[in-house]
Amino acid sequence: MYDILILGCGYLGLRLARHYQEQGLSVAGVVRSQTGIERLSQAGIPALRHDLAAADPFPRALAGTRVFHLIPPPDTGREDIHTRQLIAAFAQAGQPRRLVYLSTTGVYGDCQGAWIDEDWPTRPVHDRSVRRLDAEERLRRWSQEQGSELVILRVAGIYGPGRLPLERLRQGIPLIRVEESPYSNRIHVDDLVTVCMAAMERAPNGAIYNVSDGHPTSMTEYFLAIADAAGLPHPPLISMAEAPAQLSAAMMSYLSESRRLSNRRLREELGIELRYPTLAEGLAQALGLETQADGGMA
Numbered sequence: 001m002y003d004i005l006i007l008g009c010g011y012l013g014l015r016l017a018r019h020y021q022e023q024g025l026s027v028a029g030v031v032r033s034q035t036g037i038e039r040l041s042q043a044g045i046p047a048l049r050h051d052l053a054a055a056d057p058f059p060r061a062l063a064g065t066r067v068f069h070l071i072p073p074p075d076t077g078r079e080d081i082h083t084r085q086l087i088a089a090f091a092q093a094g095q096p097r098r099l100v101y102l103s104t105t106g107v108y109g110d111c112q113g114a115w116i117d118e119d120w121p122t123r124p125v126h127d128r129s130v131r132r133l134d135a136e137e138r139l140r141r142w143s144q145e146q147g148s149e150l151v152i153l154r155v156a157g158i159y160g161p162g163r164l165p166l167e168r169l170r171q172g173i174p175l176i177r178v179e180e181s182p183y184s185n186r187i188h189v190d191d192l193v194t195v196c197m198a199a200m201e202r203a204p205n206g207a208i209y210n211v212s213d214g215h216p217t218s219m220t221e222y223f224l225a226i227a228d229a230a231g232l233p234h235p236p237l238i239s240m241a242e243a244p245a246q247l248s249a250a251m252m253s254y255l256s257e258s259r260r261l262s263n264r265r266l267r268e269e270l271g272i273e274l275r276y277p278t279l280a281e282g283l284a285q286a287l288g289l290e291t292q293a294d295g296g297m298a
C-alpha cells in the first residue's frame with residue numbers, strides 16, 4: 001500500500017509526487033491515459049491506470065491511505081459523475097483516512113469584484129462551477145457518513161513553467177480594456193504544492209481554504225504582465241461590448257465573473273508562507289528568468 005495516492009496525477013500531481021518522494025514517502029499517481037502512464041513512468045513515479053468515467057473496480061486497496069483528488073469533473077452536465085464513481089469505488093476498495101480535494105474558486109460565482117473569504121456564499125453560475133460544487137457537497141456527505149477526513153482547497157488559476165498563455169498572446173487574440181476587465185486570481189504551482197502538503201499534514205478535518213497569492217489584478221493586466229515578461233507584443237484592447245463577436249464562449253464565461261480572493265486563512269491558520277506572493281516573482285520563475293538557480297520543481 002502507498003502512503004500517498006494522487007488521483008489525477010497531471011501538471012500539479014506530478015510535482016506533488018516528486019516532493020513526497022524526496023521526503024522518502026511511497027507515492028503513486030492515478031491517470032486515465034497511456035500518455036499519462038508514460039509521463040509518470042519517465043518521472044520515476046509509480047502509475048496506475050483507472051478512468052473514473054467508467055464504473056470499473058479500483059485497481060488498489062485504499063483503506064487507511066491518504067488521497068489527493070485532483071481529477072476534474074466531466075465537461076458536461078451539472079453533476080460530477082467522476083466524484084460519484086470515486087465514492088462508489090471507496091465502498092469496494094476501502095475508505096481513505098484523509099482526502100484533499102482540489103476545487104475551484106468558480107463555486108463563488110460572480111462577486112462583482114468584492115474581496116471574498118471562505119465564508120462567502122457559494123453561488124456558482126456556469127455549469128463547470130455547478131459540477132465543482134456538486135463534487136464538494138458529495139465529498140462532504142461522504143466524509144460525514146464514513147468518518148474519513150476531508151479538506152477542500154478552492155484554487156485560483158494555476159500558473160508556472162509550461163502553464164502560461166503564451167500561445168494566446170502570440171496569436172494576438174484581443175483583451176478587454178483594463179477598466180472593464182474583471183479581476184482574476186492566481187497561484188504559482190510550487191506554492192500550490194506547499195499548500196497541498198500542508199493541507200494533508202495539518203489542516204483541521206472539514207476545513208476549506210481559498211488558495212491564491214492574495215494579489216489579484218484585472219485579467220487584462222495579468223495577460224499584459226506575461227506579454228511584457230516574455231517580450232511579446234500587447235494584443236489589441238477591445239470593449240466588453242465588442243467581446244462576444246471576437247472571443248470564445250469559454251473566455252466569455254470567465255469574463256462574466258469578478259472576485260478578489262483573500263488568502264488570510266491559508267496564511268494564518270495553515271501557516272503558509274508563499275514563495276511567489278506576486279505575479280512578477282512567479283513569472284520570473286515560470287519563464288526561467290530568475291537570476292539564480294532556485295532548486296525548484298520546474
Ligand SMILES: NC(=O)c1ccc[n+]([C@@H]2O[C@H](COP(=O)([O-])OP(=O)(O)OC[C@H]3O[C@@H](n4cnc5c(N)ncnc54)[C@H](OP(=O)(O)O)[C@@H]3O)[C@@H](O)[C@H]2O)c1
Binds near residue numbers: 010031034157
Ligand atoms: N488549471 C487551473 O487553473 C485550475 C484551477 C483550479 C483548479 N484546478 C483543478 O486542479 C486539478 C489539478 O490541475 P492540473 O492542472 O494538475 O490538471 P491536469 O494537468 O489536467 O491533470 C488532470 C489529471 O486528471 C486525470 N484525469 C482526468 N480525467 C480523468 C478520469 N476520468 N479518470 C481518471 N483520471 C482522470 C488526467 O489523466 P491523464 O493524464 O491520463 O489525462 C490528469 O492526470 C484539476 O482538477 C483542475 O481542474 C485547475
